[in-house]
Amino acid sequence: MRRRHFLQTLSLGAGAAALPAAMPAFAAAASTAVAATQPANDREYWWRMLDRIASPVVENLARGQLVRNMPVEKGANYGPEPAATYVEAVGRCYAGLAPWLALPDDAGEEGKRRRALREQALQGLANAVDPRSPDKLDFGAKWQPIVDAAYLAHALLRAPDALWTPLDARTKQRLIAAFQSLRDRKPWYNNWLLFAAMSETFLRSVDAAWDPMRVDYAINKLEEWYVGDGWYSDGPNFAYDYYNGFVMHPMMVDVLRVHSQRDKAFTEKYQRALKRMRRFGEQQERMISPEGTFPPIGRSITYRASGFQPLAQLALMERLPEKVTPGQVRAALTAVTRNVYDHPGTFDANGWLTLGFVGHQPEIADYYTSTGSLYMATLSFLPLGLPADNAFWTAPAEDWTAKRAWSGRSFPKDYHVDY
Template sequence: MKKYIFLGCALLALNLPGAFAQKNKKGTIAKPAQAAGLLDRALWVKALYKIAYPVVHNLAQGTLKKNMPLEQGANYNLVVTDVTYLEAVGRTAAGIAPWLELPDDNTEEGLLRAKMRKEFQQGLKNAADPANPDYLNFQKQAQPIVDAAYLAHAFLRAPKALWEPLDSITKQRYIQDFKSLRNRNGAYNNWLVFAGLTEGFLRYIGEDYDPARVDFALNKMKEWYAGDSWYKDGDLFSMDYYNSYVIHPMLTDLVRILLEKRPGKMHVTEADYDLVLRRMVRHSEFLERIIAPDGTYPAFGRSVTYRTAAFQVLGQVALMQKLPSYILPAQVRCGLTAVIENMFEGNQNFDANGWLVLGFNGHQPMIADVYTSTGSLYMATLGFLPLGLPADNPFWTGAPADWTSKKAWSGQPVKKDYKVEY
């Protein structure tokens, strides 16, 4: 790809001094393979920061509701002011959490990360304060069931960066907000996992929780498993990206935290966790294979306006360092870098003030679903989870490698794909 031809093009990645592109975090000169990985990482950081900044910065200033646009599709059927702001905050939080959880350092990236973490901690305090202009709604409508779960997922992904630093009053406000969701039901599909994860978080921090919501989520997902890593989204199968947007990451993390807090009424075993993890790893194989040689991927199914969230499972498996042995971390990095370049190196997905616009790769409001508004779009951050791996991890330091479809279309050897039985 063109960025590998000349290392000086790292300057486009963060508008930072060239030292960032050519030195590792210990300050020593990077080898060529490492330098290529640092270029990729800089591009990822630039894109994630560009996406998240309007939400994080405005929330910290108490101006999110004042400044965030309320774009929605023609058939939108929710009360947008009741739901879109929590959507933006919860979804942004879940995507940037692993990156914010990294320890501080004095690199340009580290300073940028520390700045965003500090602003987001202030923003989370504002969002829970009834006296703040950006106080978020958890009490009205069913939609907050969804986005409370993304916020809870962020707290689980970055407890030291996002949950533990909150003052006791703010923590109690979120706890009560999460508990307030119990007076509503959501859709009879992946929404069960949302409710289960939020209750699982409450259990994780030692609060009263509703075991019925947790059990219902676990049992229905077992029932809805269709095979070869695909879960049905309710009674019928849907060919879309919801296995990656929601089901695998939240289900796997729910079982994990139940195991970690084993005392109590929840009956999950190591075998249960091993099963959901193996299914998620298998699903990551599909996602790696759908990245075309040119870094595009199919825009099928509902909610394609969530853009790079389609690769949450692949990113989470990489973050957990659980990729199948035949998939090199570097080939995942390179494939996803190509996707991120296509999506976010231009301005086609942003308005004049830097907010995401309705669409897949451009302003395409005709493909917005009836529940999609500006805040919904910040699910795109979920495609950036591997930024939670430090810069000296093999994901970033490995030599550039072709991903599966690029190998296949150029006549290179590729592993035969076949279904799994678990």
């Protein structure tokens, strides 16, 4: 049966010796196991899918085999340094995985898998900055690491007790040095300003030397670039794409959250940024079609459903908009996830993500897109950081706004805001 597509054109804007020595076709086996499993509920579907997406990156990095085993598919006229794709894969994958890894251990199947992945993630962080490791990440690979160090910093801010505190002192110092090394490059005059600010914000959070200028400049510019009704411009000119979701709202909110905890001067800005993200999240929920699809507009759509990061983060923070319930958000995002990731061709034979929006569509990749770029996909899974007994998971599934509207039923009237 052919799906009807949404016609609305608005956008969202630990030790290596303990690990097995060999990893034959681990990802393909994992993919087959996931596909053969019928999840008992939405949460099980979510965590198994996140595990399926993240495992190739996390497990290979833990074994020092990421560079050896990760295929590198590139967009036409690919521009970044080749080494940048591995920094992308790690930073982006960890950023969405972190909240789930932060949950306490338990004896269930999910808990056991989460613990194993957390231990591998910690070993991977050590390998990522170990000069002797074949997977040592190159944070000096021109400009792209400014972006993906920020996603790694975001991961560490989202799960400090799980991903930062357990690290040994040498690994911590190497990571700090890696973030500080980015200051010899200037970010582009757009959403990239937030990447520089995010790395510096993490440094402040662990009491390392940080640069207030890179933080203040980004915050002030984002304030200037706010165009109203929950939307930021991506630099001086507005762009009709998903970067409000990929970057602007989540990073602006979390940068300000961290600084407001140490300096009351940031409190009002944090509250205003959160208020704006809640408005944007309200719009995002409305943009999910009755079938669980969304418009393929703008650049970087190979990042798939990660544009819904603001809505996912609001769920994680338990700060969803007043007229949006956990049950409808879970139902809507589950439908989106199934449409995007259950489609043939989305994963290759060994379990790695392929270039595409739905399935394998390499022709839509941008010049800066490669396999590592795709692991932004984890960002729509943030609600897995909520425990299984949270209302997000236990509330009955509800029809989301577009599903109600297009079936002729009552639904909340929309409005614009002036903040």
